Amino acid sequence: MSSDLHTLTATEVLAKIKAGEATVEDYARSLLKRIDARDASVQAWAYLDPDYVIEQAKVLDAIPTSERGPLHGVAVAVKDVIYTKGMPTQFNSPIYASDAPEVDAGSIIVLRKAGALIFGKTTTTEFAAITDGPKTRNPHDPNRTPGGSSSGSGAAVGDFQAPIGLGTQTGGSTIRPGSYNGIYAFKPTWNSITREGQKIYSLILDTLGLYARSVADLELLADTFAIQDDSPPPTNFAVQGAKFAVMKTMVWPNIGAGGSAAMDKAVSLLRSYGSEVEEIELPDNLNNLPQWHATVLNSDGRTAFLPEYSVAKEKVAEQLVGHVENVSKISRKAQLEAFDNISAARPVVDELLGKYAAVLTPSVPDEAPLGIEKTGSAAFCLIWTALHTPVVNIPGFKGENGLPIGLSLVAPRYHDRKLLAVSKKVGEIFEAEGGWKRDLPDV
C-alpha cells in the first residue's frame, strides 16, 4: 500500500497522513523509490539528497498533529533558480557550481512553514533564461524534451516523482512544460506570490509558477500563498450554461496539427457540455505584443546579467552576453515604448477577458518535439506573461505521437481563484474525454 503513495496527489496524500494511514517518511520513501527507478531515464533533479529528505520527513513526523500545517508532508520539487536552505542553488550556471547560500526564498519560507517537505532541486535552463535544454527528458518519451525552462519540475510532477513542483515563467517556462508533461500548470497573476530569492531575469515578466496533477492541489497552494480575488470564487461552477471564449491570438501561424486539433476538440467538448463558446481576438493594435515582450526581455537581461557578465563572461550563455552587450541595439526609447505599450494593454485585455468564464488559448504549438537540445516554442505563452494574467494549463489532449498536449485557460489579473474553479470543471472534461490519459510512465 504505502509503496504506491507516490501516485497520489498532494490533496490525497495529505488525507492519508492526516488519517494516520501513512507517515511522511513512508511517503518520502515511496517517492525516493520511484525516483530511484526512473532517474536514469528522466533526470529531473539538479540536486537530491535522499538522506536529507528522510531526515526532514522524520522531523515532520515528530510534529504533534495539533501543530501540523496545511501542507504537512507534501513533497515539493523546487526549480534550481530558487534559493533553498540545506541545498545548493546553482541556476545551471558554472559560475555558481560551488555556491550554496544558506537562505530560503520567500516562497520556500511560506511552504516550509505550512509543513511542506522541500524535496530537492530540479533542473532548469541556464538562469531560466535560455532555450538550450538541461539533461532532463520527457517522462512520456525519453527522446523528447520536457520543455523548459522549468524542465525538471515539470518532468518530476509528470512522472510521479513529486506531487508539486515550483517553476518560473518569463516567457513560457511554466506553461510549456506543463503541456509537454501532461500536468496542470498555474502561472498566477504577476507578483501575487513573492519572488524574493528567485533569480531575476525580468522584474516585470518573471512569475513564480506551480505544477500539480490536480486543480485541487493548485487551490491548496493558492490558499497557502494567500491568493485572493476580490470576490470569492464560485463554489460549484457549472460548465453548462457558462460562456467561454476561444482566442487563437496573433501567433496562431505557429500552431501545429496537434495544437490545432486540441483546440477544435476542446471547443466541441465545451459546447457538448452546454457551454457557449465564441471566438474572439485581441484588438489589432496589440498585434505587436510578442515584439514588445522580446524588447522588454532583452533590455531587462541587459541589467539582470551584468553581474555574471562582469565576473565571468566566458561562462555565460551567448544569448545572455548578447543582452548585456545589447547586440540587438535596442534603444532606451524602444525599450520604454514596449514597456509602456504592454502596460497600457493590460487593463484593455482584462476587460475583454472579464466577459467570459475563461478564455481558451493554446499552451504550445503541439506535443513535445523530438530531442532535448531545445525546449520548444513559447510563442503562445509569452503574451500572457507580459499581460500579467493568470493562466492554467489543462492537460487532456494528445498529439500524433501520443504525447500530451494541454490548453490554456486565461482570466483577468487577480481572478486567479475564479480561474482555478473554472479550470477544475473544465479539467474534468478534458482529462476524461480529450483523448490523453495520464498513465504512470513505465519503470
Place this chain on the structure above:
Amino acid sequence: MSSDLHTLTATEVLAKIKAGEATVEDYARSLLKRIDARDASVQAWAYLDPDYVIEQAKVLDAIPTSERGPLHGVAVAVKDVIYTKGMPTQFNSPIYASDAPEVDAGSIIVLRKAGALIFGKTTTTEFAAITDGPKTRNPHDPNRTPGGSSSGSGAAVGDFQAPIGLGTQTGGSTIRPGSYNGIYAFKPTWNSITREGQKIYSLILDTLGLYARSVADLELLADTFAIQDDSPPPTNFAVQGAKFAVMKTMVWPNIGAGGSAAMDKAVSLLRSYGSEVEEIELPDNLNNLPQWHATVLNSDGRTAFLPEYSVAKEKVAEQLVGHVENVSKISRKAQLEAFDNISAARPVVDELLGKYAAVLTPSVPDEAPLGIEKTGSAAFCLIWTALHTPVVNIPGFKGENGLPIGLSLVAPRYHDRKLLAVSKKVGEIFEAEGGWKRDLPDV
C-alpha cells in the same frame, strides 16, 4: 597626510592610490579611525568588522596595478537590506538576527569585480519599509534623524566614514537621507541597476540608490553599472542659456520654511547664472499620484511580507502586518487601477520633463526634524519613485537650524547620464552659493 584620506571623495582617493601615494590599507585605516572617533555619536553601522576590512584591503593592495579595477580600493557602505558575502544581512528584523547567507547581491558582485572595498553594513529601518528610525543619528546634529530608510549609508557618507553608500528607495528612502545629510543622492531609472539580492518591498517601486559627496563619484558608479542613455551626455553642460523648470507638485502643502526658501534661492541662483527657469505643474489628472503610490505600496507589501508574517508575525512591524492582513481593505480592482494609472502617467511625465535640462523640485519639506524615532517625510520623493524617473539630490542649502537641505533634479527615464552632467554644474553653484557648507562634522 594619509590620516586625512577619509576626507576624500572616491574619485580623489582613486587618484592617490593610482599615483602610489596611498595604499588601500592606508585608506581603510583612515576611514576606520574616523569611524572609531565618530561611531558613538553617529552609529551608522549595523555591522562592521575592522579586521575583515583590513584583510580585504590587503587583498586589494596585492593585486598587480595592471589588473586593478576602476573602483580599486573605493570603500562602499552597504545598506543592510542588500546581501553581502562575509557579512550578515539582517534587514533590522529580529527574524534575521542570526542569518548570514553567503551570497552577494548583484550590485555587490559588480562593485567587488570593479575593485570596491565592501566596507560594512549600514543601518536601515525594518526591511527598508517603515519610518521608525534605527539607532543612527544625523552627523550634523545628533539630536536629529539622518532620515531613512537608508539611514546608515546616508549618515556614513555625510560624516566622511565612507565615500560611497548604497541605499534603496521605495518611497523616499534614498533622496530624503541625501538631503538631511548634505550629500549627493542618486536614484537612477527603475531597474537600470539589478536589484538581485536586495530585499523586496515593491517590485515596481524599489530602486537601488547611490550616495556620494560629488557628482563625479556618481558618474563613476554609473559607468560601473553600465548606465547609458540613448545619446551621450553633454560633455560640458553650461548652466548659462539652459532651460530649467521648477515644479512644486501636488504635495507642495507639505513644504516647510526651509524647503520653500531653498527652492526660491535655487531659482534665483539658476537665473543669476543665465538660465531660463519656468514654473510648471503635472497635469491635473495626475493629482492622485501619491494615493496611487500608497495603494500599490500597501498591496505589494501584502505579497512581500507574507513569508515573515507566516513565520513570526509577532516580530514584524505593525504596519507591515497591516499590509499582509490588508487592513486598509484595498481591493484588487483598486490595486490594479493604481498600478495602471501610474503606468499610464510615466510616458506623459517623461515628455513633460524632456523639454528641460532638468526639473527642480523639493527633496524634502525642510531640514532634518528633531528626534530619531521617525525618519521624516517622503512626500516629495514618492511620486518620482512611482514614475521611475532618475532623481539627483543636490546639497547646498540650509534650514533655520543650520542643517543641510538639498533639492532634487529630475529627468525623463533613462536620461540618467544627462541628469548627472547637469547635476554636476548645478551642484557647483548650489554648493558654492546655497548657504550650507560641508564642513567635516566635529570629532
